[in-house]
Amino acid sequence: MPPLIVTAAIIEEQGRFLVTRRPDDCRHAGLWEFPGGKLEDGEAPEQALIRELREELDLDIEVAGIVDVLHHRYDWGAILLLAYRARILGGRIRHLGVAEHRWVRPDEMLALPFLPADAPLVRKLAGT
Numbered sequence: 001m002p003p004l005i006v007t008a009a010i011i012e013e014q015g016r017f018l019v020t021r022r023p024d025d026c027r028h029a030g031l032w033e034f035p036g037g038k039l040e041d042g043e044a045p046e047q048a049l050i051r052e053l054r055e056e057l058d059l060d061i062e063v064a065g066i067v068d069v070l071h072h073r074y075d076w077g078a079i080l081l082l083a084y085r086a087r088i089l090g091g092r093i094r095h096l097g098v099a100e101h102r103w104v105r106p107d108e109m110l111a112l113p114f115l116p117a118d119a120p121l122v123r124k125l126a127g128t
């Protein structure tokens with residue numbers, strides 16, 4: 001099986017990153033991640049990211065350059081995580097598909113229980 005392609009938005013405002021916690025009723029419940037999700041059939045990664053941010057948080061975003069590409073094997077299969085810089089264009093955060101959100105400084109981000117695939121990305125963003 002090829003890896004599942006997943007997109008993630010790296011949104012930074014005034015030195016803080018937007019991170020979200022996965023709901024209780026899903027795979028990897030309760031862990032922290034960068035908002036985003038799987039590509040749907042025929043979708044470009046940037047489109048998927050824009051759609052997911054609307055669906056999960058009710059935010060309109062603009063997607064900028066790629067920050068990192070990470071491969072990780074979970075026990076259920078592998079993912080290829082595409083992380084893009086993004087900027088909020090409008091909207092007010094609603095928890096439509098997440099348990100909660102936080103704006104965190106890099107040191108706070110390092111202390112959160114993140115999804116395992118994200119560990120190298122979190123360290124890179126925190127400059128450690």
Ligand SMILES: Nc1nc2c([nH]c(=O)n2[C@H]2C[C@H](O)[C@@H](COP(=O)(O)OP(=O)(O)OP(=O)(O)O)O2)c(=O)[nH]1
Binds near residue numbers: 118
């Ligand atoms: N959005 C996002 N997903 C991530 C990150 N890191 C990471 O390992 N993932 C994984 C968790 C999920 O298994 C997958 C993203 O899938 P998703 O959130 O669209 O869907 P899901 O697995 O909750 O949904 P489903 O299979 O139950 O329909 O990628 C990340 O930083 N952001």
